[in-house]
Amino acid sequence: MAKLGFVVSEFNRDITYQMELLGREHAQFLGADVAAVVYVPGVFDMPIAVKKMLCREDIDAVVAIGCVIQGETAHDEVVVNHAARKLMDLSLECNKPVTLGITGPKMSRADAQKRVDYSKRAVEAAVKLLQRLGGD
Numbered sequence: 001m002a003k004l005g006f007v008v009s010e011f012n013r014d015i016t017y018q019m020e021l022l023g024r025e026h027a028q029f030l031g032a033d034v035a036a037v038v039y040v041p042g043v044f045d046m047p048i049a050v051k052k053m054l055c056r057e058d059i060d061a062v063v064a065i066g067c068v069i070q071g072e073t074a075h076d077e078v079v080v081n082h083a084a085r086k087l088m089d090l091s092l093e094c095n096k097p098v099t100l101g102i103t104g105p106k107m108s109r110a111d112a113q114k115r116v117d118y119s120k121r122a123v124e125a126a127v128k129l130l131q132r133l134g135g136d
Contacts, residue, residue, distance in 0.1 A: 001031060001032060001033050002027075002030075002031075002032040002033070002060050002061065002126070002127050002130045002131075003032070003033050003035040003058055003059055003060045003061075004027055004032050004033065004034050004035060004059070004060065004061055004062070004063055004123065004126055004127075005034075005035060005036045005037070005038070005053040005054075005056070005059040005061070005062045005063070006020065006023060006024075006034055006036070006037045006038070006062070006063050006065060007037075007038050007040060007046050007049045007050050007053060007062060007063070007064050007065065008020050008037060008038070008039050008040070008065045008066070009039075009040055009041070009042050009043050009045075009046065009065065009066035009067065009102075010039050010040065010041055010042070011041060011042040011043065011066070011067070011068075012066075012067040012068075012069060012112065015067045015103075015109075015112050015113060015116060016065055016066060016067050018116045019065045019067065019101060019103075019116045019118065019119035020037075020065055020119065022116060022117060022119050022120050023063060023065060023101060023119035023120060023122065023123045025120075026119075026120040026123045026124065027123050027127075030123065030124065030127045031127075032123070032126075032127050035058050035059060036053060036056070036058070036059060038052075038053060042066070042079070043064075043066035043067075043068050043079050043080065043083045043102055043104075044079050044082070044083060046064050046066065046083055046087065047083065047086040047087060047090060050062050050064060050087060050090055050098055051090050051094070054090060054091075054094035054096050054098070055094070059096070060096065060097075060130055061096055061097035061098070061099065061126040061127075061129065061130055062096070062097070062098045062099070062126075063098075063099050063101050063119070063122045063123055063126050064083075064087055064098060064099065064100055064101055064102055064122070065101040065102070065119050065122070066083075066101070066102040066103070066104075067102070067103050067104060067107075067112050068080050068102065068103065068104030068105055068107070069104060069107055069108065069109055069112055070104070070105060070106050070107055070108060076104050076105035076106065076107070077105040077106070079104075079105070080102060080104050080105045081105075083102065084100055084102070087100065097125070097126050097129040097130060097133070099122040099123070099125040099126045099129070100122055101118050101119040101121065101122030101123070102118075103115040103116075103118050
């Protein structure tokens with residue numbers, strides 16, 4: 001059974017809460033276990049929590065769940081681009097899958113609500129990667 005860790009952003013919690021629930025349900029459907037959950041203030045804060053989780057022996061893969069909504073500046077683009085890059089680097093550094101269940105950038109609140117299922121896609125990607133890489 002794949003043992004997943006979730007790192008969930010509290011920013012836009014009304015949306016990330018739905019994403020987390022869908023991710024948990026999908027993990028159960030796929031026969032995976034959500035072994036740990038860490039809540040972070042925002043997507044920008046995810047890398048350190050992901051790294052700590054990747055170091056745990058009881059975690060096979062980490063699913064990053066977050067929502068970055070467009071504001072009046074390009075801040076959303078900077079946050080998502082840098083977080084995605086660092087999460088990819090951590091995956092390679094720690095030799096464990098880290099999947100991206102982060103929605104945005106350039107997304108309105110209405111768009112974010114339509115994309116809550118991205119967490120399911122990230123859970124599925126984690127499970128598939130583990131199976132295909134021989135980790136489960």
